[in-house]
Amino acid sequence: MIRIGTRGSKLALYQANKVAELLKNLGYDVEIKIIKTTGDRVLNKKLSDIGIGVFTKELDLAMLNNEIDIAVHSLKDIPTIWNENLMVGAVLERDSYYDLLIWNKNVDFDENSEIIIGTSSLRRRAFLKFLYPNARFELLRGNVDTRLKKLKDGLYDAIVLSEAGIIRLGINLDDFNYKRLNILPAPAQGIIAVACKRDDEEIKEILKEINHKKTYLGSSCERAALNQFGGGCSVPFGALAVYDEKNEVLKLNAGVVIEDELKTASGEVKCKIDDIDKAIELGKNIGKKLRY
Numbered sequence: 677m678i679r680i681g682t683r684g685s686k687l688a689l690y691q692a693n694k695v696a697e698l699l700k701n702l703g704y705d706v707e708i709k710i711i712k713t714t715g716d717r718v719l720n721k722k723l724s725d726i727g728i729g730v731f732t733k734e735l736d737l738a739m740l741n742n743e744i745d746i747a748v749h750s751l752k753d754i755p756t757i758w759n760e761n762l763m764v765g766a767v768l769e770r771d772s773y774y775d776l777l778i779w780n781k782n783v784d785f786d787e788n789s790e791i792i793i794g795t796s797s798l799r800r801r802a803f804l805k806f807l808y809p810n811a812r813f814e815l816l817r818g819n820v821d822t823r824l825k826k827l828k829d830g831l832y833d834a835i836v837l838s839e840a841g842i843i844r845l846g847i848n849l850d851d852f853n854y855k856r857l858n859i860l861p862a863p864a865q866g867i868i869a870v871a872c873k874r875d876d877e878e879i880k881e882i883l884k885e886i887n888h889k890k891t892y893l894g895s896s897c898e899r900a901a902l903n904q905f906g907g908g909c910s911v912p913f914g915a916l917a918v919y920d921e922k923n924e925v926l927k928l929n930a931g932v933v934i935e936d937e938l939k940t941a942s943g944e945v946k947c948k949i950d951d952i953d954k955a956i957e958l959g960k961n962i963g964k965k966l967r968y
């Protein structure tokens with residue numbers, strides 16, 4: 677029996693069920709255990725103000741205490757500096773990495789409007805400032821349904837959500853206007869990750885069977901860039917790595933906003949699809965470049 681730990685939100689349960697299905701199809705018995713995290717409890721603060729690992733800590737402990745074998749997370753919610761006894765054992769194929777700007781049908785604005793945008797992400801705020809220089813930003817937390825309800829109620833002119841989350845929840849945006857934003861995503865946005873204990877050889881072998889190598893390569897590169905730059909979710913940092921399988925080339929674009937200035941860096945490396953070390957090296961180099 678593989679015990680799968682997850683948060684209780686609809687999105688988290690969808691993600692955990694997806695991993696459960698993959699494991700079941702390979703013939704494993706699975707059980708899902710719901711665990712509440714600090715990120716679920718504290719809803720009146722920016723994530724960057726609550727602390728590191730707000731969505732993982734309680735699940736990390738459950739894993740270390742042997743109450744669960746694996747934990748399913750959105751990879752972008754796992755801190756790059758994490759518990760040394762835990763690791764990402766597998767990732768699923770990446771979904772959309774785009775952020776969507778969503779607004780009510782009866783609302784009209786352009787890039788110069790003084791709109792109020794609901795988002796609590798430092799990255800979204802900082803990058804959107806270049807697209808909507810006169811926008812103001814307000815706190816918006818809670819699950820995706822709650823956020824859309826607040827938009828519908830007119831508390832904001834627009835809000836930002838990840839397309840991956842919307843699609844996973846099967847939310848129909850026909851009642852709203854929306855568009856994909858041309859900003860760098862959070863490192864590993866749109867990727868479901870399975871965490872396990874570093875010394876659990878049996879589980880690690882099982883997770884290899886569901887791992888999507890191309891996604892693992894790219895996300896390792898993006899997360900290495902953020903890790904090298906430092907600051908985790910408290911810096912407005914975006915990164916996107918794309919692997920060209922045919923030519924075996926991994927490319928990384930990354931950017932950070934410091935004192936209202938956007939600084940970007942990019943690079944590429946020739947590597948095999950499972951050469952994680954090369955991907956991490958590229959990420960570190962770009963992270964360093966952005967730092968100095």
Ligand SMILES: NCc1[nH]cc(CCC(=O)O)c1CC(=O)O
Pocket residue numbers: 750751752753836837838839840841864865866867
């Ligand atoms: N921080 C919240 C969070 N963590 C993962 C997702 C969705 C899945 C993803 O983007 O990987 C979301 C919602 C959002 O950002 O709109």
